[in-house]
Amino acid sequence: MSSNPRRRAWSLRGKLVAQLIGLLAVVCVLVGVVTELALDAFLVDKLDEQLRQASDRALAVSRGPDRPPPAGVPTGPLASLEAPGQGIDTLNAVLSGGDVVRAERLSGPEAERELLPASSYDILTSLPVDGRAYSRDLGDFGAYRLSAVRTDDGHVLVTGLPLSQVDDTLWSVGLILGGVALGAVTITGLAGAWTVRRTLRPLDRLAATAGRVTELPLDKGEVALPVRVPESDTDTRTEVGKVGLALNQMLGHVADALDARQRSESRVRRFVADASHELRTPLAAIKGYAELVGRHGDAVPRDVRFAFSRVESESARMTNLVEELLLLARLDSGRARVHEPVDLSRLVADAVADAHVAGPGHRWVLDAPAEPITVLGDAEQVHQVVANLLGNARAHTPAGTRVDVVLGERGNEAVLRVRDDGPGIPGDLLPEVFERFARGDTSRSRSAGSTGLGLAIVAAVVAAHHGHVGVTSEPGATEFTVTLPVSAPGGAVA
Ligand SMILES: Nc1ncnc2c1ncn2[C@@H]1O[C@H](COP(=O)(O)OP(=O)(O)OP(=O)(O)O)[C@@H](O)[C@H]1O
Ligand SMILES: [Mg+2]
Numbered sequence: 136m137s138s139n140p141r142r143r144a145w146s147l148r149g150k151l152v153a154q155l156i157g158l159l160a161v162v163c164v165l166v167g168v169v170t171e172l173a174l175d176a177f178l179v180d181k182l183d184e185q186l187r188q189a190s191d192r193a194l195a196v197s198r199g200p201d202r203p204p205p206a207g208v209p210t211g212p213l214a215s216l217e218a219p220g221q222g223i224d225t226l227n228a229v230l231s232g233g234d235v236v237r238a239e240r241l242s243g244p245e246a247e248r249e250l251l252p253a254s255s256y257d258i259l260t261s262l263p264v265d266g267r268a269y270s271r272d273l274g275d276f277g278a279y280r281l282s283a284v285r286t287d288d289g290h291v292l293v294t295g296l297p298l299s300q301v302d303d304t305l306w307s308v309g310l311i312l313g314g315v316a317l318g319a320v321t322i323t324g325l326a327g328a329w330t331v332r333r334t335l336r337p338l339d340r341l342a343a344t345a346g347r348v349t350e351l352p353l354d355k356g357e358v359a360l361p362v363r364v365p366e367s368d369t370d371t372r373t374e375v376g377k378v379g380l381a382l383n384q385m386l387g388h389v390a391d392a393l394d395a396r397q398r399s400e401s402r403v404r405r406f407v408a409d410a411s412h413e414l415r416t417p418l419a420a421i422k423g424y425a426e427l428v429g430r431h432g433d434a435v436p437r438d439v440r441f442a443f444s445r446v447e448s449e450s451a452r453m454t455n456l457v458e459e460l461l462l463l464a465r466l467d468s469g470r471a472r473v474h475e476p477v478d479l480s481r482l483v484a485d486a487v488a489d490a491h492v493a494g495p496g497h498r499w500v501l502d503a504p505a506e507p508i509t510v511l512g513d514a515e516q517v518h519q520v521v522a523n524l525l526g527n528a529r530a531h532t533p534a535g536t537r538v539d540v541v542l543g544e545r546g547n548e549a550v551l552r553v554r555d556d557g558p559g560i561p562g563d564l565l566p567e568v569f570e571r572f573a574r575g576d577t578s579r580s581r582s583a584g585s586t587g588l589g590l591a592i593v594a595a596v597v598a599a600h601h602g603h604v605g606v607t608s609e610p611g612a613t614e615f616t617v618t619l620p621v622s623a624p625g626g627a628v629a
């Protein structure tokens with residue numbers, strides 16, 4: 136599976152909560168916008184109604200009173216400026232022949248007035264004279280709804296009411312809506328996170344189950360797979376339950392497959408062990424007869440004698456191979472573990488002495504501490520480990536090669552190093568040098584009767600003794616390192 140590391144990975148939980156918040160925010164914005172628009176239309180409608188009444192009052196006054204007015208009180212169009220009942224901030228203007236005769240605004244409860252600046256005259260004169268309300272911005276006076284009507288004598292009366300109250304109302308409603316929306320989004324975020332976490336908890340349990348399975352060593356040996364999703368998370372009426380049940384069924388299948396694998400491995404192992412065991416007797420017989428012929432050498436022709444000497448050496452090689460296969464089969468099955476104290480120092484010293492004899496052309500150097508190092512295990516198998524390593528250092532290096540065998544103790548471990556300055560292990564072979572039948576494909580190793588099981592046995596024996604084996608190799612420096620737990624006094628492995 137590939138994933139883009141630059142993209143932030145969102146958890147399902149995070150995504151759900153973010154989507155919930157996003158959705159609610161969009162709904163809040165929509166509700167806010169629609170409410171503001173509707174409220175704006177409603178309030179402006181109301182204002183227009185008031186404006187119509189104010190305009191009617193102004194028009195009525197301009198038509199003249201029923202009785203003559205007191206001295207000093209204007210009559211005619213200018214009287215509209217004095218129309219009773221107009222509220223504070225009402226704007227009144229009289230236009231004649233396209234010019235503003237007078238334009239003022241009521242600015243106090245005692246009918247105080249304020250003249251409109253000449254800069255706003257253009258707005259007044261350009262207003263359609265149709266009695267309808269129009270929104271206009273009058274600079275310092277703010278936004279107004281204005282309507283213009285024509286008097287009977289041809290003058291134009293402009294009446295206006297400020298939009299500031301409508302705007303104020305819209306602002307406060309907007310702020311309230313915004314606050315409510317913010318609160319709702321916050322509460323939804325918190326409650327949503329909590330709910331989603333609760334709802335997805337079964338998924339966490341499934342993940343934990345899967346995680347426990349990945350920690351099990353399933354690749355080898357007898358494997359018990361007891362891990363299952365709890366019964367409560369396998370209710371198929373829920374989505375998680377379906378996944379849980381599927382996971383349990385899959386684990387069941389995997390357990391069956393592992394079981395089948397283990398049974399087939401055991402069968403093969405038993406077959407190899409049985410076959411090796413059965414081969415021992417006929418091989419011993421072949422070897423015995425060949426030796427018998429050799430002993431009566433004078434009585435048989437030379438070429439027959441030669442043939443039987445070949446039979447003898449090949450049967451010895453085959454016996455060796457069969458013994459190695461048998462040992463590997465036993466180690467694989469976990470049997471063949473003898474636990475007795477093994478004097479590693481002595482065993483290594485003997486093996487080096489044997490190597491001296493077997494490979495007189497090599498230089499063998501032993502470096503071991505004076506006090507003995509003892510490990511717990513099977514002496515014969517441990518001997519085979521050392522013999523195989525020394526045998527390799529002899530068989531796969533030319534004469535004159537120096538082989539250092541260093542034995543030491545590090546903490547609770549005995550450490551054995553076998554180092555040679557030979558040509559080294561081929562690079563492509565090195566990673567799998569401990570595999571069975573892995574060997575350098577040189578004619579030399581073939582002719583030397585190499586089978587490629589030596590290091591596999593080393594690895595299997597060391598593993599059975601709870602130790603480690605490693606190798607580093609380059610031309611001129613090949614080193615095998617074996618560590619084995621030393622035995623504590625009393626016989627237990629330290
Ligand atoms: N010290 C060494 N120097 C160079 N090559 C080595 C050395 N030790 C092992 N090898 C390489 O690793 C291969 C595997 O070694 P291993 O001991 O498993 O098998 P083998 O020696 O070929 O056969 P046998 O079963 O007889 O031991 C060898 O064939 C050889 O190519
Ligand atoms: Mg070998």
